[in-house]
Amino acid sequence: MEAYPIEVQPHWSRRIGAKSLAVSASGDYLFLEETDLLALREGRVSELPLGLQAKLKARQFTKAVTALGSESLLLSRQAARHGTLHEGPSLHIVVPTLQCAHSCQYCQVSRSLLDTGHTITKEDLLSVCESIFQSNARALTVEFQGGDPLLRFDLVKAAIIRIKELNRVHQRSIRFVIASTLHQLDKEICAFLREHHVLLSTSIDGPSSLHNRNRPVPGRDAYERTVRGIGLAREYLGFDAVSALMTTTKASLSFPEAIVDEYVNLGFEDIFLRPLSTYGFAKRNQALLGYEVIEFQQFYAKAFSRIIYWNKRGVPLREVYASIILNKILSPFDTGYVDLQSPTGAGQSVLVYNYDGYVYPSDEARMLAETGDVSLRLGKIGTPMSVLQKSVVQQALISSSLVAEMPDCHACAYQNFCAPNPIDAQAQFGRMDAPPASTEHCQRHIWLFDFFFQRIQQADPEMLDLFHAWAQPVKEARRLCDV
Ligand code: SF4
Structure with a gap:
């Protein structure tokens, strides 16, 4: 035949x-x-x-x-x-300060407003502005994280102005994003953000009662102030200039539908159902805030059904985790989600310039440093990017994230879509090369891939169209910024 x-x-x-x-x-x-x-x-x-x-x-x-x-x-x-890995770091996260008005129990890093010690020096900040251009990537995203970067808007402003000055020579395409509670946002800040086309990312954990419980501030009005900030940003910068994401706490588990409905009510078209991070302070609070993997899975499945419910009624709402997984499954082109790249995108497509004067390979790595584990530092701010890339830590990150080198992954049906996460392994077991199958990262992603392959198998043509639409790259403003 x-x-x-x-x-x-x-x-x-x-x-x-x-x-x-x-x-x-x-x-x-x-x-x-x-x-x-x-x-x-x-x-x-x-x-x-x-x-x-x-x-x-x-x-x-x-x-x-x-x-x-x-x-x-x-x-x-x-x-x-794997196309995104060859361009060099394209996402440059700058942490000007850890100061924040919130005292969220699950937050890994924030410090009180009185704590001025956790702020980047002007010298380091200016050095970062030069360093980002050592990347070969044509398109760069510079993202300010904290703490709350708007509490030190003077530093954010200085960095944006300096980077734009330098870019007159370098001629890159640069996108700026600030991850903030938006409590400090005012018309003056908006005018600057508008002039420089800066996008905003914030956190909404759900309805007012849940958000305010998760994110305490002295007036217990964190939700109301963030929603006010969203309104201001939309008015001055445009409706799509602000995105939001949520963190799933133990308290969130009972409200999957209400959380989704909140995003619909606020007019967002993306929602990112993120599990609680195991890093840093959140890890210390595991007994109080933590939950089993299965509890998150049940929460996710219910929230996902609610999202589909809204889409079937003509209300567009995309779940970002679904988008990442479906992009892996349905698209021949990878959007470059760092945690699922082999070798890892941490340090190769992302660099974090921290207030403490060091460069880290990812946001999670700098959070881990706040718990005392500074083993993932790539080098000091100002170290040439080529030296950072050749550092012992970067080489270990690469070798610990190679699917072909990890027996668990080498036998796994999802090895073409997934990869071990050495930073997760370091956080969980104190070593980057812990067997992937023992990590929470692996267990979560096996479940997610199973979940979406089941949905694809059962999907009617209309649902498959929706999944293909979700598999397109997530808009930059709606990326994965922590606040
Ligand atoms: S699901 Fe687990 S075993 Fe499979 S590729 Fe990902 S990390 Fe490796």
């Missing part, structure tokens, strides 16, 4: 519902009957229906032994999935 001898290519499988999910080395997938999977595995492809044989070939499960182009096609498909 075959014109040429067929060779079976590497592939991995996993049971999803009534069928077996098979994933090829290019990241293409098929849902197969168990008997068809067995035939593929045993090289009895010619026994399969012609239509299925064609699909297997198109999705890189098989190739004609003489097909010279197959190898390069596979390599180019794999390269497209």
Whole structure:
């Protein structure tokens, strides 16, 4: 039946519902009957229906032994999935201060308004402005995190002005984002942000009662003040200039629908259902705030159903985690979500310039430093980027995030979409190369990939269209900024 001898290519499988999910080395997938999977595995492809044989070939499960182009096609498909790593760091997170008016129990890093010691020096700040241009990336995002950066708007302003001055020579495309509670936002700040096209990211944990419980401030009006800030930002900067995300605390678990409805009421088109981070102060408060992985999964599933409910009624709302996972599954082009890249994007596509004078490979790494574990420092601010990239820490991050080197991942059906997270492993076990399957990162993502493959398997054409739309890159303003 075959014109040429067929060779079976590497592939991995996993049971999803009534069928077996098979994933090829290019990241293409098929849902197969168990008997068809067995035939593929045993090289009895010619026994399969012609239509299925064609699909297997198109999705890189098989190739004609003489097909010279197959190898390069596979390599180019794999390269497209890792394209963002070759550009150099494109996301530069600057932490001007840890000062914040909130005293959230789950916050990893913030310090009181009186604590002026946790603020970057002017010298380091100006050095950062120069350093970001050492990246080869054409498009750079400079994101200010805290604490609350608007409490030191003088520093944020100075950095934006200096970077724009330097960019007259460098001619990059630069996008600025500030992650803030927005409590300090006023018309004067808005005028500057508008002039320099700065985007805002904030936190909304849910309805007023939940948000104010999660995020205490002296007047117990954190929600009201953030919502006022959102209104001001929309008025002066445009409706889409501000995005929001939430953190799932123990208190949030009972309100999946109310949280989703809150985002609809506030007119957001994206919601990011984030589990509680295991880093830093949040880890110390685990007994008070923590919950089991299964509790988050149940919460996520209910919230996801509510999001679908709204979409079916014509209200567009995208869940950002879903968008990341669906991008991995449905799109040939990777959006570059750092935590799921192999080798890791931490330090390679992201750099964090912290108030303490050091450069870290990710936001989580600088949070870990606040608990006393400074082992992920890449070097001091001002160290050439090429030196940071060659540092012992960066090399360890890379070697601990290679799917091919980790037995757990090498056997995993999701290895083309996922990767071990060495920073999570360091936070959980004190070593970057802890077996991936033992990490919370791995358990969460196996569940998420299972969840979305189940949804894809069951989806009608309308739902598949929605999933493909969600698989498009998340808008920059709606990225993943912590506040
Ligand atoms: S981290 Fe876990 S889910 Fe991800 S590829 Fe490795 S084994 Fe698979």
